[in-house]
Amino acid sequence: xxxxxxxxxxxxxxxxxxxxxxxxxxxxxxxxxxxxxxxxxxxxxxxxxxxxxxxxxxxxxxxxxxxxxxxxxxxxxxxxxxxxxxxxxxxxxxxxxxxxxxxxxxxxxxxxxxxxxxxxxxxxxxxxxxxxxxxxxxxxxxxxxxxxxxxxxxxxxxxxxxxxxxxxxxxxxxxxxxxxxxxxxxxxxxxxxxxxxxxxxxxxxxxxxxxxxxxxxxxxxxxxxxxxxxxxxxxxxxxxxxxxxxxxxxxxxxxxxxxxxxxxxxxxxxxxxxxxxxxxxxxxxxxxxxxxxxxxxxxxxxxxxxxxxxxxxxxxxxxxxxxxxxxxxxxxxxxxxxxxxxxxxxxxxxxxxxxxxxxxxxxxxxxxxxxxxxxxxxxxxxxxxxxxxxxxxxxxxxxxxxxxxxxxxxxxxxxxxxxxxxxxxxxxxxxxxxxxxxxxxxxxxxxxxxxxxxxxxxxxxxxxxxxxxxxxxxxxxxxxxxxxxxxxxxxxxxxxxxxxxxxxxxxxxxxxxxxxxxxxxxxxxxxxxxxxxxxxxxxxxxxxxxxxxxxxxxxxxxxxxxxxxxxxxxxxxxxxxxxxxxxxxxxxxxxxxxxxxxxxxxxxxxxxxxxxxxxxxxxxxxxxxxxxxxxxxxxxxxxxxxxxxxxxxxxxxxxxxxxxxxxxxxxxxxxxxxxxxxxxxxxxxxxxxxxxxxxxxxxxxxxxxxxxxxxxxxxxxxxxxxxxxxxxx
Numbered sequence: 006x007x008x009x010x011x012x013x014x015x016x017x018x019x020x021x022x023x024x025x026x027x028x029x030x031x032x033x034x035x036x037x038x039x040x041x042x043x044x045x046x047x048x049x050x051x052x053x054x055x056x057x058x059x060x061x062x063x064x065x066x067x068x069x070x071x072x073x074x075x076x077x078x079x080x081x082x083x084x085x086x087x088x089x090x091x092x093x094x095x096x097x098x099x100x101x102x103x104x105x106x107x108x109x110x111x112x113x114x115x116x117x118x119x120x121x122x123x124x125x126x127x128x129x130x131x132x133x134x135x136x137x138x139x140x141x142x143x144x145x146x147x148x149x150x151x152x153x154x155x156x157x158x159x160x161x162x163x164x165x166x167x168x169x170x171x172x173x174x175x176x177x178x179x180x181x182x183x184x185x186x187x188x189x190x191x192x193x194x195x196x197x198x199x200x201x202x203x204x205x206x207x208x209x210x211x212x213x214x215x216x217x218x219x220x221x222x223x224x225x226x227x228x229x230x231x232x233x234x235x236x237x238x239x240x241x242x243x244x245x246x247x248x249x250x251x252x253x254x255x256x257x258x259x260x261x262x263x264x265x266x267x268x269x270x271x272x273x274x275x276x277x278x279x280x281x282x283x284x285x286x287x288x289x290x291x292x293x294x295x296x297x298x299x300x301x302x303x304x305x306x307x308x309x310x311x312x313x314x315x316x317x318x319x320x321x322x323x324x325x326x327x328x329x330x331x332x333x334x335x336x337x338x339x340x341x342x343x344x345x346x347x348x349x350x351x352x353x354x355x356x357x358x359x360x361x362x363x364x365x366x367x368x369x370x371x372x373x374x375x376x377x378x379x380x381x382x383x384x385x386x387x388x389x390x391x392x393x394x395x396x397x398x399x400x401x402x403x404x405x406x407x408x409x410x411x412x413x414x415x416x417x418x419x420x421x422x423x424x425x426x427x428x429x430x431x432x433x434x435x436x437x438x439x440x441x442x443x444x445x446x447x448x449x450x451x452x453x454x455x456x457x458x459x460x461x462x463x464x465x466x467x468x469x470x471x472x473x474x475x476x477x478x479x480x481x482x483x484x485x486x487x488x489x490x491x492x493x494x495x496x497x498x499x500x501x502x503x504x505x506x507x508x509x510x511x512x513x514x515x516x517x518x519x520x521x522x523x524x525x526x527x528x529x530x531x532x533x534x535x536x537x538x539x540x541x542x543x544x545x546x547x548x549x550x551x552x553x554x555x556x557x558x559x560x561x562x563x564x565x566x567x568x569x570x571x572x573x574x575x576x577x578x579x580x581x582x583x584x585x586x587x588x589x590x591x592x593x594x595x596x597x598x599x600x601x602x603x604x605x606x607x608x609x610x611x612x613x614x615x616x617x618x619x620x621x622x623x624x625x626x627x628x629x630x631x632x633x634x635x636x637x638x639x640x641x642x643x644x645x646x647x648x649x650x651x652x653x654x655x656x657x658x659x660x661x662x663x664x665x666x667x668x669x670x671x672x673x674x675x676x677x678x679x680x681x682x683x684x685x686x687x688x689x690x691x692x693x694x695x696x697x698x699x700x701x702x703x704x705x706x707x708x709x710x711x712x713x714x715x716x717x718x719x720x721x722x723x724x725x726x727x728x729x730x731x732x733x734x
Contacts, residue, residue: 532578
């Protein structure tokens with residue numbers, strides 16, 4: 006949708022901006038040059054790129070917005086004890102899980118990150134009975150509750166008195182009906198007028214009926230096995246959830262491996278700590294050798310998994326496969342679909358906790374749902390980097406991420422995932438989540454201090470995941486200035502001392518992702534890509550099996566080597582442009598780069614990576630992405646009142662990041678820095694100014710363009726209040 010007043014028509018198109026030289030922030034490099042004129046046409050390069058503008062050292066950390074677009078407002082200082090908005094956004098979904106732990110029995114106080122949020126009522130004044138929801142007016146079935154039913158049975162009364170009026174946005178066409186040929190919200194759809202009509206029956210009565218478009222339904226028919234009619238995969242049935250909840254679902258592989266692992270650990274403990282050697286047949290047997298003898302006896306009690314790491318489905322990461330990070334809250338299906346449309350080649354589910362998965366939690370299993378578009382293989386360029394045996398036709402773009410604090414939890418969760426959600430590229434173990442609640446329970450980044458435990462978890466997950474590869478995501482360490490990732494990386498690739506004693510081989514991680522910050526650092530300061538580069542070089546040496554690295558390195562068993570002996574390495578942190586991406590791939594030596602906040606602020610970063618150029622997206626184009634998200638949201642959560650409310654909430658979560666984007670055409674020099682916060686600025690037209698507003702009321706106004714008026718009591722204030730992050734005026 007375009008605003009009534011667009012002052013700058015040239016800015017209403019996407020413009021490819023040529024790369025500019027990045028100025029060094031020192032006195033010798035300060036110079037003044039005229040600003041660049043606005044780009045005249047879509048995807049047209051500027052005739053003459055601008056030279057670096059004069060940089061004031063006092064503006065360090067502030068986005069270099071051109072003077073003509075700045076608004077002079079003195080921002081209020083941010084209190085030092087406030088949490089950063091990125092920390093708050095990541096921790097928010099876990100706040101409720103911590104509620105009530107302290108002061109049990111006392112009345113719960115209204116405190117936390119979301120006290121200033123009220124979503125109003127996302128339901129009809131009186132609901133329609135389920136026997137009438139999908140039936141034509143005169144074809145409804147009998148309600149088993151009869152007159153005692155608390156829902157409405159008269160369809161016309163429901164539509165006239167209890168249901169909110171139809172939305173007039175999105176061209177008055179239900180996006181679900183438009184995409185699938187049938188709306189799965191029936192009469193409760195907020196755009197039911199676009200797929201219903203009134204017909205005259207043979208006896209002269211007027212009957213309300215729902216419409217279906219057979220041609221669209223055939224065109225939208227899922228091509229993936231076990232997908233729902235609306236194209237959703239990885240759906241676990243209610244019967245299976247109940248079976249998990251009531252502990253009726255067995256995990257034989259996880260149980261057998263856990264039993265075997267306990268026995269092996271006991272033998273290892275005995276071998277390491279015994280002080281005397283054992284005499285057998287007149288020979289002295291060293292403790293390590295004795296442990297190997299004992300382990301052979303124990304192995305008879307555990308059958309080796311049907312898929313060793315070398316036999317699992319092989320994966321590939323390369324420069325042409327940028328990765329969308331697993332995003333808490335915002336890593337939902339509509340946002341992943343949007344990023345996939347814009348070029349993301351790999352997406353993750355939101356982090357799922359292992360115990361709720363094992364217990365059949367509906368909310369946790371919902372995180373594993375994926376759209377059939379995420380089942381398409383990633384785009385790859387055949388070359389020397391692709392491992393032997395890689396089959397792109399069997400690959401897909403979607404992987405699951407889990408968190409666990411005990412090996413048996415990780416094993417059981419992995420086994421049930423491999424059973425009920427087979428459409429996964431990888432199962433990733435989160436060892437980088439810095440949230441206090443997760444860390445306190447021994448999961449997430451807490452595993453960075455327990456290398457042996459982490460190795461057992463990866464090895465065990467490989468044993469029970471069938472053909473799905475296992476990967477791991479880590480941080481530099483738990484404390485600043487005390488990085489431990491290099492030692493952990495070496496252990497993930499070659500195995501630790503315990504595996505050497507027991508001749509178990511490497512744990513079999515197919516890929517390792519390193520976020521260039523410590524747990525203590527959270528999201529403050531720049532990510533350390535120098536350290537990431539050191540780890541990338543280490544992995545390359547380990548992949549080549551150079552024995553000179555350490556006296557303890559041995560030739561590993563080929564059966565335990567994933568991807569034909571290649572462990573992929575992915576860097577993560579502060580990637581905000583194609584310049585950052587190319588620099589990390591070419592200079593840091595990583596196989597690919599994972600993008601997180603950069604994608605939240607501008608999801609077309611994947612398009613920039615593909616094209617290799619900056620794209621000055623107009624406000625109208627950015628608004629079209631918001632409309633696409635809204636359509637995807639209604640398809641995922643339903644087009645009824647509840648689905649509209651859910652879509653609005655998650656759209657607002659995204660807008661709380663997206664407003665930070667400063668258009669390329671407003672900057673003095675490039676590349677932009679994700680850590681730079683913009684001063685108060687105005688856009689090239691009213692719509693651009695609106696989309697850059699930090700006022701939550703403006704965010705709600707944007708959602709109303711597509712989802713209709715919000716409830717009167719609806720309120721969505723940001724989790725973090727600070728003029729350093731919000732533009733006022």
